[in-house]
Amino acid sequence: MKDVLTKINKAATGKFGAQYAEARAQKLFKTMLTLKEGRVEAAKQGIENGVALRVLVNGAWGFASVGSLNEEILTDALSNACKMAKTASLRLKTPIKLAPAKTVTDNVKAKPKKNPSEIPMEDKIKNALAFNGAILGFDKRVKSCSVDYLDLTGTNFFVNSEGSSIEQDKLYVWSRITASAQSQGVFTFSREEIGSTAGYEVFDTSTPQVIGEMVAKRAIAQLNAKAPKGGSFPVVLGPNVVGVFVHEAFGHLAEADLALSGGVLSTNFGKKIGSDLVTFYDDGTVDGAFGSFKYDDEGVAAQKTLLINNGVVSGLMHNRETAQKFNTASTGNARAEDFRVEPIIRMRNTYMAPRDHSFDELLGGVKSGYYFKSFRGGQANLDGTFQVGVQEGYEIINGEIGEPVRDASISGSTLETLFKVDAVGKDFQLWPGRCGKGQTAFICDGGPHIRIKEVVVGGSA
Amino acid sequence: MAVLESNEMLSLAEKTVKLALKKGAAEAEVYVYEGQATNIGIDLGQISKSNRIIDRGVGVRVSTNKTIGFAYTNIVDDQEALENIVSRALSAAKASKPDPDWKGFAPKKPYSSIEKTFDSKVADLGSEDLVNVASTMLDSAGQVNKKVMAIEGGVGNAYISNAIANSNGISGFDKGTVIECSLATLAKDGNTVTPVCFEFNAARTYNLDPAWVGREAAKLAVSALKTKPIETKSTKLILTQFALQDLLSYTLVNAVKADSVQRNQSPFKDKIGQKVASEDLTIYDDGLFPSGMRTWMFDGEGVPHQKTPLIEKGVLRNFLYDDYSAKKDGKESTGNASRAGYLSTPSVDITNFHIMPGTKSSDEMLSQVDDGLIIYYLQGAHSSNPVSGEFSVVATPAWKIKNGEITYASRGVMLAGNIFEVLKNISVIASNERQMGQLISPWIQVENVKVIGK
Numbered sequence: 021m022k023d024v025l026t027k028i029n030k031a032a033t034g035k036f037g038a039q040y041a042e043a044r045a046q047k048l049f050k051t052m053l054t055l056k057e058g059r060v061e062a063a064k065q066g067i068e069n070g071v072a073l074r075v076l077v078n079g080a081w082g083f084a085s086v087g088s089l090n091e092e093i094l095t096d097a098l099s100n101a102c103k104m105a106k107t108a109s110l111r112l113k114t115p116i117k118l119a120p121a122k123t124v125t126d127n128v129k130a131k132p133k134k135n136p137s138e139i140p141m142e143d144k145i146k147n148a149l150a151f152n153g154a155i156l157g158f159d160k161r162v163k164s165c166s167v168d169y170l171d172l173t174g175t176n177f178f179v180n181s182e183g184s185s186i187e188q189d190k191l192y193v194w195s196r197i198t199a200s201a202q203s204q205g206v207f208t209f210s211r212e213e214i215g216s217t218a219g220y221e222v223f224d225t226s227t228p229q230v231i232g233e234m235v236a237k238r239a240i241a242q243l244n245a246k247a248p249k250g251g252s253f254p255v256v257l258g259p260n261v262v263g264v265f266v267h268e269a270f271g272h273l274a275e276a277d278l279a280l281s282g283g284v285l286s287t288n289f290g291k292k293i294g295s296d297l298v299t300f301y302d303d304g305t306v307d308g309a310f311g312s313f314k315y316d317d318e319g320v321a322a323q324k325t326l327l328i329n330n331g332v333v334s335g336l337m338h339n340r341e342t343a344q345k346f347n348t349a350s351t352g353n354a355r356a357e358d359f360r361v362e363p364i365i366r367m368r369n370t371y372m373a374p375r376d377h378s379f380d381e382l383l384g385g386v387k388s389g390y391y392f393k394s395f396r397g398g399q400a401n402l403d404g405t406f407q408v409g410v411q412e413g414y415e416i417i418n419g420e421i422g423e424p425v426r427d428a429s430i431s432g433s434t435l436e437t438l439f440k441v442d443a444v445g446k447d448f449q450l451w452p453g454r455c456g457k458g459q460t461a462f463i464c465d466g467g468p469h470i471r472i473k474e475v476v477v478g479g480s481a
Numbered sequence: 482m483a484v485l486e487s488n489e490m491l492s493l494a495e496k497t498v499k500l501a502l503k504k505g506a507a508e509a510e511v512y513v514y515e516g517q518a519t520n521i522g523i524d525l526g527q528i529s530k531s532n533r534i535i536d537r538g539v540g541v542r543v544s545t546n547k548t549i550g551f552a553y554t555n556i557v558d559d560q561e562a563l564e565n566i567v568s569r570a571l572s573a574a575k576a577s578k579p580d581p582d583w584k585g586f587a588p589k590k591p592y593s594s595i596e597k598t599f600d601s602k603v604a605d606l607g608s609e610d611l612v613n614v615a616s617t618m619l620d621s622a623g624q625v626n627k628k629v630m631a632i633e634g635g636v637g638n639a640y641i642s643n644a645i646a647n648s649n650g651i652s653g654f655d656k657g658t659v660i661e662c663s664l665a666t667l668a669k670d671g672n673t674v675t676p677v678c679f680e681f682n683a684a685r686t687y688n689l690d691p692a693w694v695g696r697e698a699a700k701l702a703v704s705a706l707k708t709k710p711i712e713t714k715s716t717k718l719i720l721t722q723f724a725l726q727d728l729l730s731y732t733l734v735n736a737v738k739a740d741s742v743q744r745n746q747s748p749f750k751d752k753i754g755q756k757v758a759s760e761d762l763t764i765y766d767d768g769l770f771p772s773g774m775r776t777w778m779f780d781g782e783g784v785p786h787q788k789t790p791l792i793e794k795g796v797l798r799n800f801l802y803d804d805y806s807a808k809k810d811g812k813e814s815t816g817n818a819s820r821a822g823y824l825s826t827p828s829v830d831i832t833n834f835h836i837m838p839g840t841k842s843s844d845e846m847l848s849q850v851d852d853g854l855i856i857y858y859l860q861g862a863h864s865s866n867p868v869s870g871e872f873s874v875v876a877t878p879a880w881k882i883k884n885g886e887i888t889y890a891s892r893g894v895m896l897a898g899n900i901f902e903v904l905k906n907i908s909v910i911a912s913n914e915r916q917m918g919q920l921i922s923p924w925i926q927v928e929n930v931k932v933i934g935k
Contacts, residue, residue, distance in 0.1 A: 054826075056744065059580050062542065062826045063573035064551040067566065081522075083532035086482065087555035093482060097533070104519070104531035104608045111616060113527050141576035149578075163745035200746050200868045207748060207869035247871075250713060250897055250933035280525055281632035282667050284674055360534055397864025401676045402632075402667055405893055407875040409864020427871035429864055431895055478873035478895035480931050 021045055022187070024091050025179040028073065028098055033181045036102035038075040038082075040118060041181040044317060045071045045089060046359045048174035048190065049137060053144060055167040058152045063141055070359035073098050077105035079115020085360045119343035119350055121320050123183045128314045130189035132219025136171035139220050144169060147223055151197050154232025159240050161203045168196045171220070184319040192310070192462055193222055194452070197231055201239035208242035208426065210235045210411060211396065215452030215462060218308030238394065238412050245426035248413065248479030254389035255430065256382045256416065256471050259449035261395045261408060263465030266300055267370050267455070268398040269406035269434040271465070274302070274327045274335070275353070275365045276342035284404040284435060285333060294331040294438025297375055297470075302327055302337055304352055304368035310452035311370075311463040315352070317363035322352040327370075331438070339365050357459035367455060372467030375444035382443050382471045384419040390477060391416050392430065404434040407478075429478040437475055445469035482535050485515050485557075487654040490644035493557065497541060498646045501567045506543035506574075510586045510647035512781065513539050513557070514823040520637035521611040523664065526630060528615050531608055538823035539563065541570045547583040550574025551826050587782040587804040587814060589650045595786070597772035600686035603658040604640045611636045614691045618664055621695030626668065628706065629699040632677065634664035636691070643777075651783035659774070660684055662691050668702035675705035676858065676877035676892070679723075683916075685772045701857065704890065705878050711891040711934040717853030717908075718896070718932075719846065719882070720925050722917045727862035729834070729920065732870040732900040737766075737791050737799075738817075738829045739806040746868050748901055752797050758904035760795040761839060767921075768816050768832035775919055781820035781827035789815045803829045836922035839910035843924050846911045848885035854894070854932065855880045855887060870900040879932075895933040903927050 025043035032041030052064040070087040071094055082105025084097040109115070136144075148167045155165040171193045178186040195214040200207065212235050216222035257265060272278055279285045285293075304322025306312050313322055318340050326334050338346065339354035342365065354363040383391065396411035409429045415422035445468035455463045485493075494511045501509035515537040522530030538555035550573030556562035614636045622631050642656035663681035667674060678701035680694045720728070741747040749757060768786025770776050779785055782804050790798040802810070803818035806829060819830035847855070858877045865872035874897075878890040909926040 056740075059582075060549070060577045062549045062551045063577040064553075064826065065566075065569040065573055066552065066824065067554040067556065067562070067569075068538075069556055079529070081530045081532075083530070085532070085534045085536070087536055087538065088558075096482065097535070100533055101531075104521075104533060107608045107612055108521055108528055108531040110612065111528055114525075116529055141573055145576060145578065200744075202745055202868075207746075207866070209866050209868045250895065250931060252935075277524075282630045282669055282674055287672070360536060362530075362532065395864075396866075397861060399860045399863070401860055401877050403674045403676045403877070403892070405676060405860065405875060405877055407861035407864070407895075409861055409873065427866045427869070427873060429861060429873035429895070429897075431861070431875045431893060433893060476893065476895060476933060476935065478875075478897045478933055480871070480873070480897040480899070 021177050022179055022185055025177060028094050029179060029181040031095060032075050032098055032102060036099060038077050038102055040076040042074050043071060043179050044359060045177040046174060048172060051144065051171050053148050053169040055148050055152055057156065057165055058149060060145060063145065072356065072359040073101055074362060075101050075105055076116060077102050078109035079112050080105045080109035081116065083362045116341055117344045118340040121340055121350055124315065124319055125185050128188040130191040132191060134220035136193050136220045137173045147228065150228035151232045154228045155199045155236045158233060158236035161201045161243060162199050162236050162239055163202045164200045166198045170194045178319050180319055186315050186319055188315055191217055191219065193220055197235050199235045199239045201243055203243045206243050208239045210239035213452055215310035216308055217310060217312050241424050242426045245424035248390060248425040248428040248477055250477060250479040252474050253477050254386045254473055255475055256386060256391045256469060258393040258469055259466050260451050261392045261410065262372055262467040262470050263451050264395040264398040264408050266372050266467060267367060267465040268400040268408060269437065270300060271367050271370045272400040273404060273434060274337055276336040276338045276346065277365045278402060279336055280342060280345065281402060283402040289333050291333055292331045293333055293435050294328060295441045296330045297441050297444045298328055298331045298438050299373040300327040301325065301373065302367055302370045306369045309369045309450060309464045311368040316354045317356045318350065318354040320350045320352040322368060325351045337365055337367065339363065355461050357461065361459050364457065366457065366461040367463050369450060369464040371450060371465060374446050374448045374468035377443045377445045379445060379469050382445055382469055383416055385443060385471060386416045387418055389416045390425065391421055392428065406434055407431045430475045431478060432475050437472060440473040441470055442473050443471040484517060484640060485537065490642060491652060491654050493539065494644045494646035495652060497539060497563055497567065498648055500563065501541060501543050502648060504567055504571060506545060506571060508544045508586050508648045510542045511539060512820060512823055513644040516639060516641045518637060518639035519608060519611065520635050521608060521615050523615055523619060523631060523634040525632065528612060540823040541566055542826060543570045543574050544583065545571065545574045547579040548574045548577040550577060553823050582809050584808040586647045586649055587651060587784045590785050592653060592778040592785045593769055595769055595776050595778055598657040598685045598776050600658050602687045603638050603660045606638045614662055614689060618662055618691035618695040621692040622664055622666060622699040625696055625699035626703045628668045628670050629666050629702050630669060632665050632667060636662040645779065645783040647783060653779045653783050655778045657777065658685060660687060660689060662689055662694055664695055664698040666698045666702040668706050670706050673706060675702050678702040678705060683774060708878065708890045708892050711881060711894060713933045715929045716932050717850055718927050718930050719850065719853065719855040720927065721855065721857050722915050722920060722922050724856040724859050725922050725925060726917050726920045727859045728872060728900060731862055731865045731867055732872065734831055734834065735867050737801055739800040739802045739810065740829045742800050743806060743809060748870065749797055755797055756795050757797045758792055758795045759907035761907055761910050762792055762795050762904060763837040764792045765790055765835045766801055766831050767835045770833040770835060770921065773833035774916060775832040780816045780818040782818040784814045784816045784818060786816045786832060801829055801831060803827055831919050834920050838912045838914045838923040841909060841911050843911045843913040846909050846924060846926055847882065850882045851884055853882045855882055872900060873897040891934065893935055897931045897933065903930065
């Protein structure tokens, strides 16, 4: 495979006049399951082969994706990509350049304890049914339960015109478990995800009992929850909500392509934008975590990147193109969902560093506010407005957890809110998730429990 | 790569059905998809990217003994790969559990003709043509105001075709085109950055106004620069199509799907024939709407598309069915089985969700609002409760309407409520119909929505 890709890159830089060329070939196998109330809607398997070609010609990108490993088809796609790049470059003011990167030759093997491709379909179905059993068996008021399962295994070949040649195994195991409950006209909904790059052994710790009960319990507890009051309140956020807050409110703004697009961080590099307690990382090296990998889709090694240090903006997430604009090196954040799409800057495992408070100490500082434990969705805007939805929340009254509240969300301006973080816990959790930015990326986010002095809570009461 | 012709697509589908039956399937259904798309991309104010994506594949669904298996591949020109996925679909089915409600694949029915879904002019556009459209759009945005940055966007055309065959004799082929251009902007003034504003054109046939797209995207960003805080209260909202698309896709759309109803996930359960919304509201799911973004002859199971009344004058009329959910209720499929190309099994989804226009123009609607907000873009709609319809979202931004005129923008404004209450509080539906993805709708005015300011 690598020989064909090397030949294609040679043709790109030789015959077709590209300054840079890269070829990414993938052979992927997927197993998917969808269960609804224990009914196996379909047991699914997929085989995908394809190649992504990317060339830089006259300072503009050309990209082609074809579902074929055939040399003739690839050469045809290459010639077309180079021609398109030339056309696209006609009105270019600032030609694209790439920051230098180390040339790498490597072969990265996945080492799962339990390889999902060796687990029989029957066992995967049995495991998914166990989630369903744990949820529907929890309480009669639980009315529905969906279990989605995906495993993806395969090999990724990366070859570029600078001499890098990387063969890298891909391995992802993912599951999403949802439940709805209903009682006296009240509808509630609860969800958790499981995700790992280690192997099928993730289900040894995230067992159907543990996760199933978590999902069902929440759906039931929300039946008696009330709508929160809208307005500004002090809040304590759990690691699951902190993770999404870090990812949405800050992470996206620290993606160098979005910073360049006029995002609020473009003018705040090196400046203090949060309290001393705020330290964030984006880390591609956490063993087995859902957002981890050895090399990104430009062949650059993943690393642990410091984004904010004690409140000061210290780093952005880069690919080779944005790194060149900032006169720095790529941080290994260029990721492509598959061979159908171009690599773009994506987060990996993004988290807040813990400090020294206990959970009780965090609650103790709140007279009247909310404890938001688990999120449902979140979104950011380049102007620094964030929104995080909450699927599990409680009132805090005089430092004690009170009654549950449902369907709340928090919102605010990142640059104001990070200064309002006034206490950070000593615990730490990472949660797997999926991030959408035109393409889907598997990620983790997390942190400790934290307290924010004041944030806007969207509630209908 | 040349596209696969209809006879090639159909024979691939039919041949694979036969292969599956021969290998032991009780029933088989084969879906073949091809997409060829070209896009010219705008990044940081300039045209600097181009891509061409060719994707084709085959998805095979089989049943054996009321168990269902599915397999797909994107290797379509190789007999061995086809044999392989047929075997995998069968082995998946054998590993699965029987479904007592399974009553077979969809029956064969005649297809209606559809209009304005394919345009050879769109299919034949070259990258030079697309670069010209992108330039017009960018230039037009640049002429509005120097404070505007065109951050990203693009112009693209796509040819899509699909074929389906099953062991009940269904055999269908359809092809279509899509062309679109879009521009995302923001405006910067000193330290003030606006939220991202966005405009686009998307059509099945060649029908673009890139200068309008560029101009409007820029104008919206400029108008978001001047901001003032607003107070927390219940108020009138004018929801534009952008806001409606976001709010409805995660709430109302779920409620009208028969599988949500059957699974106790819809507040509309047992409410057919009852009033669920203001009597001004009439909604059809119309899979045959001329030039609709989701208009095709048939759905993901080869069932003909149709026009289905969902809500008429506020009264709930029907749910949307695929073949499985229909048979479960003793009904016929409404042609609402949707697929993500060859990669997925079908599931219930809307086609073109058509909210019928009223008689007032949008200007008239605006001029009669003394005090309220107009909402374009929302943030966080996907965090709504998909079962109860409760939402808590941020308007990015909200524009204040005072005495019939749009005055200033307000940032960080949250809207909270329940979509099913909002439907009852619709007071005016305008006549300015616009297609946005799966939604075809005019602006809608609603009363008494809780707004949380700063």
